[in-house]
Amino acid sequence: MAETAQQRIRTVASQLTRAERQLADAILENYPMSGLGPIARLAEKAGVSAPTVVRMVQKLGFSGFPEFQSALREELEAQISNPIAKHDSWSEAAPQGHILNRFTDAVIANIRQTLAHADPAEFDAVTALLADSRRAVYVAGGRITHALAEYLHLHLQVIRPGVRLIRTTSNAxxxxxxxxxxxxxxxxxDVRRYENSTLKLAEIAAERGAKCVLFTDQWQSPIARHAAYSFNCRIEAPSAWDSTTAMLLLSETLIAAVQERAWERTRDRMKALEAMFDATRIFRKFV
Amino acid sequence: MAETAQQRIRTVASQLTRAERQLADAILENYPMSGLGPIARLAEKAGVSAPTVVRMVQKLGFSGFPEFQSALREELEAQISNPIAKHDSWSEAAPQGHILNRFTDAVIANIRQTLAHADPAEFDAVTALLADSRRAVYVAGGRITHALAEYLHLHLQVIRPGVRLIRTTSNAxxxxxxxxxxxxxxxxxDVRRYENSTLKLAEIAAERGAKCVLFTDQWQSPIARHAAYSFNCRIEAPSAWDSTTAMLLLSETLIAAVQERAWERTRDRMKALEAMFDATRIFRKFV
DNA sequence: GGCGCGATGAAACTATGATTACAAAATCGG
DNA sequence: CCGATTTTGTAATCATAGTTTCATCGCGCC
Known part of the structure; x- marks a missing residue:
């Protein structure tokens, strides 16, 4: 019984039903605060019904909601009176030095620095360029970054016509x-171990009068000199490799910005896409 | 109304009666915990009756005990909410409501929640599985997530032998x-618009006795039932699409963990890779 | 010491919140 | 695609917590 409600939830997490899992998420989301109010509020927050809450706390081994709540209060009290337990790790369940916490720390720092250095005017200019459907868009990445290029390409393709992915890893x-x-x-x-073929591509593109937009790391790829706009992302991580998370974040933000700017068109294209998906039955019908 | 209950109590302290002062002391003694339980418990703790409690909170300006309690909860929530989150502007240069700030806010929230839900034991178990070179590793993603699968595949391939990427988007x-x-x-x-082919793949793999590790969203892919381990990542974003940033973070962390565990082998493989790169002149010699 | 007034708690009452029963919906297996 | 089974929400019920009333108590004052 020394087990916290949080632990109990994790333990039974696998045997929970859909609505119950939704509820469990809501409870854990800002644990334990959301469990301290009346049952109806918790149910509403989780998007489930009150009976579901009752059933779930009973599954957790409490006799009913009041007992559950009083357990939460006790935990909270113990935690508050013990200042060592201050909330400064990402995964409460993992020890302080666990890689989950170390890595996340580093990535958050990367994100912070990347955003601090990003120029919003430049960002907006790139958004405008990409939203302009008269311009064709080419997306290219290197060995490590090809996955990012592919991701950007996939989404831009839905938003607008004339988007192509270039594989610089192939020599075609x-x-x-x-x-x-x-x-x-x-x-x-282009991130470090900057690739020759990507640089060549940038040179050719610039020469032909195309506008280059570069996503690179804090040390800046040599492509920067050919680029009209460049975003420098921090990629340091406690690992033998770098983390491209900040770069993905910026790319996703760009996708969102372009989409916002061209929403009318995007919506039509998404509808058309949905229709085709329906016809192909690629996806499960619901959920 | 920006005043805390504590301050209000102090303000009216002088005009309180004997029983009320007794009650006020009890509330302030371990504020705000004692106010979170039922009125009867608070009354008992203070050695007064329930009506006294009601009269007193009304003197404080609340309509009744429930309102008082809910004010306490809000205060507490504001107090313990993680200070890391309280970064109101990521890009100082961009206005408050600029998409750079909005999107980043959402992604940070996703990361925090993803990490809060991740079970470190499960994470470590998956790390061990992937570090075991006697087991072959297959990585597969769907339409949206293929880029992530590719990224994981790329890195695992450097760390260990026997890693394959499966394209569920092709029917081969x-x-x-x-x-x-x-x-x-x-x-x-597998994230929402869960794909049939990925589910089929999981079913077959589970049937054949393979261990499935699943990266999915907070609504959980139906694959979860076939998976030995599953990580639920928050993917909500202020956009027509979701954000896979938290998923990438977790994947990168996993890569780092596996690499840490198999460092000897990884180092040798990286050296061999470097040698091959040198021979092919893919990369620029310096910088 | 008795009178009057505010303070207080017991008890009745009311409202709200928790629980249960049941029916609809979703899901699963054939 | 259909019937069985599980899950889920709605509505009714029940319990408990909060509020109000009112009689009592304590205290100051005459």
Missing amino acids: WPHDLLDLARGDVVVLY | WPHDLLDLARGDVVVLY
């Missing part, structure tokens, strides 16, 4: 540049 | 499962 990439016209946009990802 | 994926043996590990990514 010059084929992809045949249609490149003055004023087109080339988005490049 | 069953070919990739021909060699799947009991005890192998299948890492799956």
